[in-house]
Amino acid sequence: MRTDSALQRPPSATNASAPARIELRGAAKRFAAHGAEIQALSAIDLSVQPHEFVALVGPSGCGKSTVLNLVAGLLNPSEGAVLYSGKPVAGLNRSVGYMTQKDTVLPWRTAESNVGIALELKCRRVTAQARKDRVARMIDLVGLNGFEKHFPAELSGGMRKRVALARTLIYEPETLLMDEPFGALDAQLKLLMQDQLQTLTQMARMTVLFVTHDLAEAIALADRVVVFSPRPGRIRTVRTVDLPRPRDIFNVRFSTAFARLHEELWNELKDGIALGTNV
Amino acid sequence: MTRKTWRPVGGRGLLAWQAVVLLLLFAAWELAARYWDPTWTSSPLRVVERLIDLLKGDLYRHLAVTFGEIAAGVLIGGFLGSITGLWLGASRFLGVLLRPMVVTLYNVPLVTLAPLFIVWFGFGMESKVVLVAISAFFVVFFNAFSGAQKVDQDLLQNLHLMGANRLETFVRVVVPASMAWIVAGLKIALPYALVAATTGEMLAARDGLGSLLAKAAARFDMTGVYSVLLILMLVGMSIANAAVRVENYLLRWRRANG
Amino acid sequence: MPTRNSGDVTGTSTPFLRTTLGVLLLRIAIVVAVLVAWEMASGRLISKFWVSSPSAIFAVLRRWVADGSLWMHLEATVTAIGAGYVIGCGAGIAIGLLLGFLPRTQRVIAPFLSAFYSIPKIALAPLFVIAFGIGIESKICLVAVTVFFLVLFSTIDGIRDVDPDLIESLEIMGASRFEIATKLIIPAAKPWTFTGMRISVRYATTAAILGEVIAANRGIGFLIEYNSGQFNAAGVFAAVLILVLVGVVVTELLTRLERGSAPAVLPF
Numbered sequence: 039m040r041t042d043s044a045l046q047r048p049p050s051a052t053n054a055s056a057p058a059r060i061e062l063r064g065a066a067k068r069f070a071a072h073g074a075e076i077q078a079l080s081a082i083d084l085s086v087q088p089h090e091f092v093a094l095v096g097p098s099g100c101g102k103s104t105v106l107n108l109v110a111g112l113l114n115p116s117e118g119a120v121l122y123s124g125k126p127v128a129g130l131n132r133s134v135g136y137m138t139q140k141d142t143v144l145p146w147r148t149a150e151s152n153v154g155i156a157l158e159l160k161c162r163r164v165t166a167q168a169r170k171d172r173v174a175r176m177i178d179l180v181g182l183n184g185f186e187k188h189f190p191a192e193l194s195g196g197m198r199k200r201v202a203l204a205r206t207l208i209y210e211p212e213t214l215l216m217d218e219p220f221g222a223l224d225a226q227l228k229l230l231m232q233d234q235l236q237t238l239t240q241m242a243r244m245t246v247l248f249v250t251h252d253l254a255e256a257i258a259l260a261d262r263v264v265v266f267s268p269r270p271g272r273i274r275t276v277r278t279v280d281l282p283r284p285r286d287i288f289n290v291r292f293s294t295a296f297a298r299l300h301e302e303l304w305n306e307l308k309d310g311i312a313l314g315t316n317v
Numbered sequence: 318m319t320r321k322t323w324r325p326v327g328g329r330g331l332l333a334w335q336a337v338v339l340l341l342l343f344a345a346w347e348l349a350a351r352y353w354d355p356t357w358t359s360s361p362l363r364v365v366e367r368l369i370d371l372l373k374g375d376l377y378r379h380l381a382v383t384f385g386e387i388a389a390g391v392l393i394g395g396f397l398g399s400i401t402g403l404w405l406g407a408s409r410f411l412g413v414l415l416r417p418m419v420v421t422l423y424n425v426p427l428v429t430l431a432p433l434f435i436v437w438f439g440f441g442m443e444s445k446v447v448l449v450a451i452s453a454f455f456v457v458f459f460n461a462f463s464g465a466q467k468v469d470q471d472l473l474q475n476l477h478l479m480g481a482n483r484l485e486t487f488v489r490v491v492v493p494a495s496m497a498w499i500v501a502g503l504k505i506a507l508p509y510a511l512v513a514a515t516t517g518e519m520l521a522a523r524d525g526l527g528s529l530l531a532k533a534a535a536r537f538d539m540t541g542v543y544s545v546l547l548i549l550m551l552v553g554m555s556i557a558n559a560a561v562r563v564e565n566y567l568l569r570w571r572r573a574n575g
Numbered sequence: 576m577p578t579r580n581s582g583d584v585t586g587t588s589t590p591f592l593r594t595t596l597g598v599l600l601l602r603i604a605i606v607v608a609v610l611v612a613w614e615m616a617s618g619r620l621i622s623k624f625w626v627s628s629p630s631a632i633f634a635v636l637r638r639w640v641a642d643g644s645l646w647m648h649l650e651a652t653v654t655a656i657g658a659g660y661v662i663g664c665g666a667g668i669a670i671g672l673l674l675g676f677l678p679r680t681q682r683v684i685a686p687f688l689s690a691f692y693s694i695p696k697i698a699l700a701p702l703f704v705i706a707f708g709i710g711i712e713s714k715i716c717l718v719a720v721t722v723f724f725l726v727l728f729s730t731i732d733g734i735r736d737v738d739p740d741l742i743e744s745l746e747i748m749g750a751s752r753f754e755i756a757t758k759l760i761i762p763a764a765k766p767w768t769f770t771g772m773r774i775s776v777r778y779a780t781t782a783a784i785l786g787e788v789i790a791a792n793r794g795i796g797f798l799i800e801y802n803s804g805q806f807n808a809a810g811v812f813a814a815v816l817i818l819v820l821v822g823v824v825v826t827e828l829l830t831r832l833e834r835g836s837a838p839a840v841l842p843f
Binding site: 112130131135144146147155161189191 | 474475476478479480481482485489493494496570571
């Protein structure tokens with residue numbers, strides 16, 4: 039249970055023996071659909087350290103979203119194990135905040151009412167005044183000043199995404215799961231949001247698992263980039279992004295280190311698609 | 318090949334045309350009264366006279382009775398129907414289990430049981446209120462039930478992940494999400510309530526528009542019959558209008574302005 | 576987000592109660608339990624006078640079948656519904672098409688149509704009885720009027736709903752007004768009309784029964800009214816049961832018709 043806090047946390051002493059925040063050991067997932075069995079995810083091994091920002095990149099249908107769902111506890115693995123803070127994920131994982139591709143903003147609430155909803159819940163014990171303050175701060179952070187009292191139907195798609203982002207970040211979940219959150223935004227807005235995301239997650243020292251199509255976005259934001267091969271999803275490569283933090287999201291893509299990494303990973307991605315079967 | 322036939326039509330001329338049609342209707346009616354036996358056709362003038370009489374007389378009492386039965390019945394039935402419908406619909410298992418029974422019950426037109434209700438609850442307003450309440454209950458129940466079942470599971474899961482317990486998701490997601498359905502149910506229930514109240518009153522009542530109608534018909538008082546039909550027309554229209562207004566208010570978040 | 580464990584190949588196995596067979600058995604169990612409780616309560620907890628009992632109702636039904644009165648009343652009601660429905664649909668479609676193709680006329684008389692529609696149809700029953708007597712004609716009239724409005728509005732909505740861009744593209748191709756009407760507008764409006772026809776079946780049934788309740792000498796509605804007057808609760812419930820069965824049969828028939836598995840009854 040988190041009490042009201044500024045978005046700062048003291049760094050924890052990470053040592054090798056501390057458990058990884060997220061761990062997938064030989065985790066695989068199969069679905070039965072239309073009478074056939076679909077292998078969404080082949081056995082993969084992945085481990086994410088606390089406070090780490092890991093990006094998952096790959097073509098459509100390669101199981102990236104499935105990984106997020108496994109970590110959130112929305113799905114059980116068909117094989118292998120999914121561990122969170124050293125313990126197997128059983129049922130819904132309430133330590134994560136999940137921002138999905140699909141718009142799950144509540145249409146009958148105003149923007150600010152949506153943003154504050156997590157703080158209304160009994161498990162958080164936040165006073166009404168504290169909630170109002172935090173909501174106001176969040177609205178400001180995502181740049182929706184002036185639109186607090188609008189209903190989602192009155193907001194553009196990009197604005198709704200920002201509401202969803204604010205809503206997920208406001209209660210500072212330990213881990214953040216994001217499924218192509220900025221996919222539908224225009225280029226400028228995307229960069230802005232990436233910048234905000236970096237600021238907030240670094241300040242609160244959140245662990246982030248970020249799924250995206252956009253390789254540049256992945257490299258700009260992440261500490262590590264995991265490249266998936268097409269279905270059935272397998273991990274092709276994992277690369278550490280050595281670019282120093284804090285990163286200037288708007289200009290980092292012009293650095294040579296970035297370009298080199300991008301080219302390398304792009305080739306991995308391309309080869310993966312070329313070799314892959316159905317997408 | 319005329320293009321204008323398919324184009325949307327509008328304009329000031331519309332009202333003028335409608336006024337013309339109205340006058341023509343009245344004129345035709347008046348003519349019919351002169352050519353045929355006015356005992357059967359009555360005439361606009363007679364009806365107007367009768368309406369004035371009624372207004373001066375006890376029309377208010379009858380209106381109050383009918384409206385009272387409708388209001389009480391819809392409020393009671395609607396409230397109970399929403400609660401039960403939401404509660405049962407929110408549970409996926411119960412929903413699947415009870416669904417065919419709910420559908421069967423919904424198919425029984427309760428209004429047809431009016432005679433039974435009169436036997437059970439008597440001549441007065443109570444029997445009509447119960448009739449209205451039960452019909453409203455079923456309509457709203459069915460809608461609330463369907464609404465609760467159709468709540469977007471993703472919205473629910475999202476809130477669960479945030480740490481909400483079952484009660485919180487029920488109150489914060491299921492109830493508001495089903496509101497559109499409940500309101501739609503109320504919109505259906507209101508005209509149906511008018512039918513139920515009128516039927517009950519026609520069968521056995523002292524007061525109410527239905528009883529006015531039945532008594533006039535029994536006396537072959539065509540002027541009376543047409544007058545009450547006209548009043549019922551206005552009542553029906555105002556109820557439908559009110560229902561739409563309530564819906565627009567309760568669901569104002571649906572209108573996309575941006 | 577996926578629904579938890581949907582389509583899962585692994586995961587916990589379903590408890591029996593949640594399988595299709597289990598659910599079916601549970602439903603049957605519930606119905607049986609209700610009937611048994613009803614039978615027990617009647618006469619002991621609640622006076623037989625008010626609620627009757629399943630056994631009494633069954634006895635009444637048996638008697639009706641035996642002396643043929645069931646069929647007579649059923650026939651009266653079904654005929655009223657059927658005839659009224661056909662007339663109402665016919666008129667509704669005809670005038671609906673007419674008004675659909677004359678949008679200006681439709682706009683002018685639309686408020687008059689809604690005004691007449693807002694009269695509770697049941698209130699027209701005494702009028703029809705005065706005009707046509709207590710026999711089946713007044714019921715047919717009532718059903719026809721009820722169905723007429725619903726089908727009319729559906730048809731008009733269907734025609735109005737056609738995308739003007741589609742019309743324009745056909746015009747540009749050189750289609751005549753008649754061709755546009757037959758190749759685009761009518762086929763596009765058909766589903767709307769069918770929906771109206773489907774919805775109005777329920778209302779037609781209610782209208783027929785109500786007409787019989789108000790004034791008749793035969794029919795299911797008459798049975799309800801007569802038995803109520805006689806304080807014969809068993810009779811009333813028996814009549815209601817028949818009503819429910821009729822409703823279920825009709826709904827089944829309609830669903831099958833829509834899926835195409837029943838022989839085409841309608842000329843469409």
